[in-house]
Amino acid sequence: MPMDSVKILGGGREVGRAAIEVSKGDSAIILDYGVNFDQNDNPNLPLQETPNRVKGFVVSHSHLDHVGSLPLYQISGSYPVFGTMMTKLITELMLKDFLKLSGARLPFEWMEVKRTMDNFRTVNYYQEFEIDTFKVELGNAGHIPGSSMIKVKTDKHNIVYTGDTNVINTKLVGPADLNFLSDADVLVIESTYGKYNHPKREEVEEEFYNSVREVVEGGGVVLVPSFSLARSQEILALLADKKFDYPVYYDGMVKEITELMIQNPEFINNYDALKRAHKFYRYVNGWNDRNKAIKGEGAIVSSAGMLKGGPAVYYFKKIAESPRNGVFLVSYQAENTPGxxxxxxxxxxxxxxxxxxxxxxxxxxxxxxxxxxxxxxKSSKKLEKVILVHGDPSSSSALANEIKEKIGVDVEVPENGKEINL
Amino acid sequence: MPMDSVKILGGGREVGRAAIEVSKGDSAIILDYGVNFDQNDNPNLPLQETPNRVKGFVVSHSHLDHVGSLPLYQISGSYPVFGTMMTKLITELMLKDFLKLSGARLPFEWMEVKRTMDNFRTVNYYQEFEIDTFKVELGNAGHIPGSSMIKVKTDKHNIVYTGDTNVINTKLVGPADLNFLSDADVLVIESTYGKYNHPKREEVEEEFYNSVREVVEGGGVVLVPSFSLARSQEILALLADKKFDYPVYYDGMVKEITELMIQNPEFINNYDALKRAHKFYRYVNGWNDRNKAIKGEGAIVSSAGMLKGGPAVYYFKKIAESPRNGVFLVSYQAENTPGxxxxxxxxxxxxxxxxxxxxxxxxxxxxxxxxxxxxxxKSSKKLEKVILVHGDPSSSSALANEIKEKIGVDVEVPENGKEINL
Incomplete structure (x- = not known):
């Protein structure tokens, strides 16, 4: 009987460009197929697998570093892509935007994006489906709305890939479903924060809200540069939930994404808060609104989260020089970004x-x-092997050491291209 | 005739731990012998060369990442160490402090530090001296007071190692001497900022001064976490030069180092400013002073620059929560630091x-x-080879590309252990 294996096509000892191949004999499926960028902003695509071995794709969530390279396989072939409805809807926006910004440096075009979306099949959490002889199931990953952990069942193994994951309640998403992990014997898990713990979210929320209020009550305007996908909606929902009733503006692609979330309540943790934000806060519609927004007193939630273009750069230039105002960062600022x-x-x-x-x-x-x-x-009770992906090398190796010491299970931090036989 | 070579013992594709060996047959000298730290704060020493080949050391400046491992060679041998007077005096303070903080994790002790200092021979800039058959000369590197570029002359080559270097006028140091580079045919040059340009120093100075003044005039106190060596003195001299006449306190090892600089005017660019700072600003002497300092209105310049311990942490906790105060960072915040x-x-x-x-x-x-x-x-007119050291890999390789494109000279970014035959 052919052996199962996991091969790292991307996201090995790096953040982003997630691409995990699960193989059984000459049949394979690929979990996520993302992209990241080098210091000159050129897209880095994952490694490629011989097309005729690949039976299909499953995507964990709609961030570009997990879906950005999907169209590559639709150039000369036609492959099914599975994911949640929320993931599908946002992926379409993200891929179109990606094409708009980086199209000239990509090996695919609009037609391949369209085919990717035509081949996208939505599945519900915990609804088992089949790709070739693989049985697959999704569980809530707690990262962004629609985000999934992916369980691949072969005759011999239950392989769970977490995608990006979080285990806390936020305004936007509930925690990852740890029960989903209980029968995994192989766990491919992200390791972005292998070295640090985060402060408690409720405390961060409280501090953020109080700080925004203080600036606005002092007559200032607060700029919150923020990713259009998820972080912006979380900030808006947070302010709405706290009944922040000064003007709040939001600008950038956040509008379309918020609409999609409003239309899909089952993916939102505190839907009332998001709905309230959608109802009472104001989408910036052109330059008149933009100039009104900077007059304060109020808050502006705008892309880009790392000040890499987007209206946030305009707002920054307008408001940064006055001590009355506030600039509040709520996103990680990656290397080689203006942020x-x-x-x-x-x-x-x-x-x-x-x-x-x-x-x-x-x-x-x-x-x-x-x-x-x-x-x-620790939630995986039958665990035989942990494979750490999606972390910079120092983060992943620090976590690997902790896993060995504290849990004692076999752990690897594979490079891209590494194939691990199970 | 034996061939000259340059071997990278440390600082290859990394920042810090500088250690460059220059060899001629079975005779070698080592330029800098520094240390850096892993994420658990364990010291990383450079590679070692067979002791009986080594004829002596030359050090570019007194930062620990250039001198921290010097005592290693004084355990079983006795090697001359050459550098400027300013470098010698500060190196002694730095090594003692290093021993105090990291002694338990070091392979040498107080006795080896003492021998290092006993074997330290001071030389003036542009005063040629000999180590075995190597002719050596130092030129101003513009990095910190006493910092030197090191020229090694063999029969065939003029090898210049820049150490850490800067080419602008600051309150503390003048620019590196570019003429010193004109006859170099091999240039071993740092590449910490291979990707970015800095803003103009005068503008930064102006902005800094205005910002400090604004906070203090608003009744607040400004904390400037800062390295004890050089950055603190630059900040103090800057405030003094601008005639900032609110109370300014300085705390930490900055005191001893400032005294050494005051005693060696020839190494200081704007000596009057530093002297003024030394005269009018106040060294924090114990807890009474510390508590007085945080009452404002005034400025506090205190180590550690990256908030890794030191009185700055105490001050931070006391002043950070009031919007009236200021926290102004003036140092690079390295990975794995609180900053x-x-x-x-x-x-x-x-x-x-x-x-x-x-x-x-x-x-x-x-x-x-x-x-x-x-x-x-470009100042090196006879240049045949550029060797980039002391930069993270992405920074050095970005610079290497620019050098190839814009200057067209042969360039290498060697790893530690790499020996380059000239």
Whole structure:
């Protein structure tokens, strides 16, 4: 009988570009097929598997680093892609936006994006489906709305890939379903925060809300640069839930994504809060609104979360120089982004104004922290092997050491291209 | 005739732990012998060369990542160490402090530090000296007071190692001497900022001064977490030069180092400013002073620059929660430091208070930026080979590409252990 194996096509010893192949003999499925970017903003695609071995794709969630390269396989073939309804709807927006921004540097075009979406088949959580001889099931991953852990059942193994995952209640998503992990014998788990724990979300929420209120009550406007997908909605829902009744504006692709979430309540943890935000807060519609928003007193939630373009850059330039205002970061600022430059030098580019506004940083991470990852691993009662992916090498290897010491299960931190026989 | 070679013992594709061996047949000298730290704070020493080949050491400057491992060679042998007077005096303080903090994890002790200092021979800039058959000369590197570029002359080559270097006028040091590079045919150059340029120092100085003044005039106190060596003195000299006449306190090892600089005026660019700071600003002497300092209105310059212990942590906890105060970062915040945690999550550790004080970041880098490094390389008129060290891999390789494209000279980014025959 052919042996099962897991091969890392992307996300090995790196963050992003997730792509995990599960094989049985000459048949394979690929879990996620994402992209990340080099320092010159060129897209890095995952490794490729011989097309005729691949029977289909399953995607954990709609972030580009998990779905961005899906169209590559639709150039000369036609492959089914499975995921939740929420994932499908947002993936379509994300891929179109990706094409718009990076199209010239991509090996695929609009037609392949369309085929990806045509081949997308939605499945519900806990509804088993088949791809070739693989049995597959999704469970809530707690990362963003629609995010899934993926369980692949072969004759011999239950392989669970967590995708990106979190185990806490946020306004937007509930915690990952740890029961889903109980029968896994192989766990492929993300390790973005293999070194650190996060502060308690309720405390961060409280501090954030109080800080926004203080600035606004002092006559200022608060800019919250934020990813359009999920982080923005969480911030909006949080403010709405706290009954923050000053003007709140949101700008960028956040609008379309919020609409999709409003139409799919079953994927939202505190739907009332998001609905309230959608009802009372105001989408910025053109330059008139934009100029009204910066007049304060109020809050502006706008992409890009790392100040890599988007209306947030405009707002920043307008409001940063006044100490009355606030600039509150709620997203991780990756290497080679203007946001990281801001943190390192106080300026996000050459023309950046001086930041005199109240400047605060809040940890609204949607990834499990170190102890939480260890808890997740302990939830798998039959575990034989842990494979750490989606973490920078120092983070993953720190976590690997903790797993060996504290849980004592076999653990690997494979490079891209590594095939692990089960 | 034996061939000359350069071997990278440390600082290859990494920042810190600088150690460059220059060999001629079976005779060698080592330029810098530093240390850096892993994520658990364990010291990483450079590679070692067979002791009987080594004829002596030359050090570029007194930062631990350039001198921290010198005592290793004094365990069973006795080797001369050459450097400027300023470098010698500060190296002694740094090594003693290093022993105090990390002694238990080091393979050497007080006796070896003492022997290192006993064997330290001071040389002036541009005063040629000999080690075995090597002719050596130092030139101003512009990084910190006493910092040197090191020129090694063999029969066939002029090899210049820049150490850490900068090419601008700051209050504390003048620019690196580019003429010193003109006859180099091999250039071993740092590449910390191979990707970015820095903002103009005068503008940063102006912004910093104005920001401090604004906070203090509003009744607040400004904490400037800062390295005891050089960055603190630059900040103090800057405030003094601008005639900032509110109370300024300085705390930590900054005192001893400032005294050494005051005693060696020839190494200080704007000596009057530093002297003024030394005269009018106040060293914190115990807890009474510390509690007086946080009452404002004034500024506190205190180690550690990355909030890794030191009085800065105490001050931070006391002043961070009031929006009237300021926390101004003036140092790079390295990976795995509390300062970096602060930038990523808004808290520097679990017990960190909420940072509501005005929070600003200023780029007072003492390393040349990308364009400046390229200018330096162009100053070498006979250049045959550039060897990039002391940079993280992405920074060094970005710079290597620019050098190939724009200057067209042979360039390498060697790993530790790599020997390059000239």
């Amino acid at each position: 990281r430059r801001l943190l390192e030098t106080g300026k996000f580019d050459e023309y950046s104004p001086m930041l005199k506004a109240r400047f605060q940083i809040f940890d609204f991470s949607s990834h499990a922290g170190k102890s939480q990852l260890l808890e997740m691993i | 970096r945690r602060l930038l990523e999550t808004g808290k520097f550790d679990e017990y960190s208070p909420m940072l509501k004080a005005r929070f600003q970041i200023f780029d007072f880098s003492s390393h040349a930026g990308k364009s400046q490094l390229l200018e330096m390389i």
